[in-house]
Amino acid sequence: MKTQSFFIKHISLLFVLGTCLSCIKDTDFEQDDALILYPTVELNLVNAQEPAASFVDSSGTELPFISDQVVFDVFNSGFSIDNLIKAELVFGITNSINKAFQIKVDFYDNADALQHTFSIDIDNSPSNTPLFTEHIEVFENMSLTALKSTHKLNITFTLISTPTSSVLTSGSEGSILFASKGVFYLKISS
Amino acid sequence: MKWFFFLGVFLSLHAQNKQLLYGFNEVPQQLLLNPGGQVDFRGYVGIPLLSHIHLNAGITGFSAFDIFADDGRDFNQKLREVAYSMDSKDFVGFNQQLDVFSAGFSVKTSLEKKLFISFGMYQESDIFSYFPKDYAVLANEGNYNNLNRRFDFGQLSVSAEVLSVFHIGLNKKINSKWTLGIRGKVYSSIVQLSSTKNQGSFITVPTANNNLNHIFDLDMSLHTSGISFLSEPEVNDELGILKKRLLFGGNLGVGIDLGFTHQPAPEWTIDASLQDIGFINYSKDVKNYILDKYLEYDGIQAVFPEITSGLTAQDYWNEVSSDFDNLVEIDSTTISYTKWRPLKLNSSVSYNFGRKINKECNCLDKSDPTFQNRVGAHLFAMNRPNHLQWALSLFYFRKFYKNLQIKTTYTVDAFSFSNVGLGMSAALGPLQFYIMADNLLEYQNLAKSQSVSLQLGFNYIFKNYEN
Numbered sequence: 182m183k184t185q186s187f188f189i190k191h192i193s194l195l196f197v198l199g200t201c202l203s204c205i206k207d208t209d210f211e212q213d214d215a216l217i218l219y220p221t222v223e224l225n226l227v228n229a230q231e232p233a234a235s236f237v238d239s240s241g242t243e244l245p246f247i248s249d250q251v252v253f254d255v256f257n258s259g260f261s262i263d264n265l266i267k268a269e270l271v272f273g274i275t276n277s278i279n280k281a282f283q284i285k286v287d288f289y290d291n292a293d294a295l296q297h298t299f300s301i302d303i304d305n306s307p308s309n310t311p312l313f314t315e316h317i318e319v320f321e322n323m324s325l326t327a328l329k330s331t332h333k334l335n336i337t338f339t340l341i342s343t344p345t346s347s348v349l350t351s352g353s354e355g356s357i358l359f360a361s362k363g364v365f366y367l368k369i370s371s
Numbered sequence: 372m373k374w375f376f377f378l379g380v381f382l383s384l385h386a387q388n389k390q391l392l393y394g395f396n397e398v399p400q401q402l403l404l405n406p407g408g409q410v411d412f413r414g415y416v417g418i419p420l421l422s423h424i425h426l427n428a429g430i431t432g433f434s435a436f437d438i439f440a441d442d443g444r445d446f447n448q449k450l451r452e453v454a455y456s457m458d459s460k461d462f463v464g465f466n467q468q469l470d471v472f473s474a475g476f477s478v479k480t481s482l483e484k485k486l487f488i489s490f491g492m493y494q495e496s497d498i499f500s501y502f503p504k505d506y507a508v509l510a511n512e513g514n515y516n517n518l519n520r521r522f523d524f525g526q527l528s529v530s531a532e533v534l535s536v537f538h539i540g541l542n543k544k545i546n547s548k549w550t551l552g553i554r555g556k557v558y559s560s561i562v563q564l565s566s567t568k569n570q571g572s573f574i575t576v577p578t579a580n581n582n583l584n585h586i587f588d589l590d591m592s593l594h595t596s597g598i599s600f601l602s603e604p605e606v607n608d609e610l611g612i613l614k615k616r617l618l619f620g621g622n623l624g625v626g627i628d629l630g631f632t633h634q635p636a637p638e639w640t641i642d643a644s645l646q647d648i649g650f651i652n653y654s655k656d657v658k659n660y661i662l663d664k665y666l667e668y669d670g671i672q673a674v675f676p677e678i679t680s681g682l683t684a685q686d687y688w689n690e691v692s693s694d695f696d697n698l699v700e701i702d703s704t705t706i707s708y709t710k711w712r713p714l715k716l717n718s719s720v721s722y723n724f725g726r727k728i729n730k731e732c733n734c735l736d737k738s739d740p741t742f743q744n745r746v747g748a749h750l751f752a753m754n755r756p757n758h759l760q761w762a763l764s765l766f767y768f769r770k771f772y773k774n775l776q777i778k779t780t781y782t783v784d785a786f787s788f789s790n791v792g793l794g795m796s797a798a799l800g801p802l803q804f805y806i807m808a809d810n811l812l813e814y815q816n817l818a819k820s821q822s823v824s825l826q827l828g829f830n831y832i833f834k835n836y837e838n
Contacts, residue, residue, distance in 0.1 A: 220511060221512065222513040223513070360670070362582070
């Protein structure tokens with residue numbers, strides 16, 4: 182009987198103490214409220230592949246330039262404005278035409294005002310072997326602000342004559358491959 | 372945000388394992404775990420709303436301490452480390468039960484062959500979610516350094532339900548060796564949502580010439596019932612509607628529990644039960660969301676207008692833009708659906724010893740002639756959407772006088788290998804109080820615990836005449 186009361190006393194005490202003394206220690210639930218994520222998203226952008234003949238008009242004359250434009254509200258979307266902290270546009274150009282090019286990319290805002298521009302020089306390929314050129318345009322600070330107001334992109338291929346290049350005709354060989362992708366560094370906070 | 376994680380840890384309770392209550396014959400609520408359990412009293416009435424309060428929370432992979440430890444380290448860094456240490460088999464579970472009312476009585480009072488009828492109503496909440504690791508990695512890293520990695524969207528598996536259960540059980544002692552039991556249940560689901568049959572992926576594949584191909588393959592669905600009325604403007608008596616659903620007004624289902632106790636010899640007890648063999652048909656206030664799409668995107672094609680009069684880059688962009696809009700467009704239906712209840716298995720083997728025997732015959736002796744000690748092993752298993760959840764316990768049960776019983780358990784499960792629990796039932800006259808909690812070793816710092824389970828309640832017990 183004595184043993185029992187000993188047990189009862191001690192086990193009951195253990196219970197009461199266990200319940201009263203149970204606690205949460207060495208923690209701080211007041212830590213930074215915000216959950217912040219830093220994903221980096223890579224997306225394909227504009228691509229083009231043009232044979233040499235594309236740079237010649239219907240009468241067989243070489244064109245001075247070709248251009249195309251695209252209106253898209255991605256860079257200036259609310260999500261992008263709030264969360265984009267850095268962007269890199271990566272261009273890869275493979276040229277096998279015996280003609281040099283200057284590729285110019287212009288960024289226009291809603292009011293058609295030029296916000297940002299850059300150009301990439303592409304060498305001619307006298308033997309029609311593919312020559313690869315890479316260009317990375319980094320958008321930070323001021324240029325990032327310009328990107329975030331971009332509503333329209335204009336891409337222009339200007340044909341450049343050099344001593345080793347030839348004048349293009351409908352029979353000229355080679356092609357130019359233009360690939361672009363964006364690497365977007367995001368900061369998303371709750 | 373921090374409260375979300377706090378709740379995630381302390382309210383997201385783990386399995387529905389009640390290893391302390393199971394086989395605790397003195398507590399009537401053990402009959403909810405095994406309708407064929409042994410009954411040691413003539414009848415009982417549970418104190419309304421207080422006869423069984425159960426909370427059970429668990430999480431695998433981390434504890435609150437891992438994130439909220441006051442160690443001066445960056446909160447987001449700790450969160451990231453935790454997320455990366457987990458995998459898609461880790462899960463968070465929460466289960467809560469509240470007895471609204473319960474009572475029981477025996478129809479025959481002969482100890483050997485009595486029929487015990489018990490009935491009542493309880494409310495239950497259950498939330499369960501696997502950790503969608505690929506979603507976490509994609510949200511945290513993006514696809515930049517993950518080219519060719521297939522992000523598995525099927526890892527999203529979450530279910531939540533609040534329901535009330537009406538039940539009536541029969542417990543029949545066939546002979547000195549066998550007790551059998553069955554409990555019929557009517558479920559009334561108040562709110563339910565589940566998204567457990569998802570498939571799909573997202574992958575970015577590098578192609579020739581520095582290009583990328585993005586492939587979205589989505590086959591996801593979310594079933595809900597009892598929620599969409601909240602968004603209807605003409606509904607202004609939400610509480611009234613919920614109350615009605617609590618009392619058979621929700622989506623209804625039926626189920627049974629089965630159980631037995633076998634005593635091949637007075638010292639040995641083998642028992643087992645299956646709970647919630649049943650289903651609920653969801654037909655009221657149903658809204659299902661379906662996303663079944665496939666999209667490959669490899670960039671906008673610039674086709675220079677000087678060259679061709681075909682599509683311009685603008686046309687391509689418009690097409691791509693509408694493809695993306697279409698990709699995230701969710702279809703909804705109101706088609707009814709049926710879900711099986713999560714099936715639970717309990718089984719134990721135990722050895723009784725230490726019977727009190729007075730050597731001298733004394734008719735006035737009121738001491739307890741039954742075994743005072745019991746040791747045994749208990750197995751719990753429950754089917755979850757993607758796996759079988761299990762727990763194995765060793766237990767020791769001890770009677771101190773007739774009015775105080777204590778049970779202690781050591782449990783091994785997905786949450787930990789150091790789960791020690793303690794339960795006690797004490798009676799003051801006919802009023803019984805019981806309290807059971809596990810993971811006691813973690814009580815000195817609950818934040819380090821990965822699961823917490825607590826049951827307590829008050830009953831009014833009509834003891835056996837022989838007692």
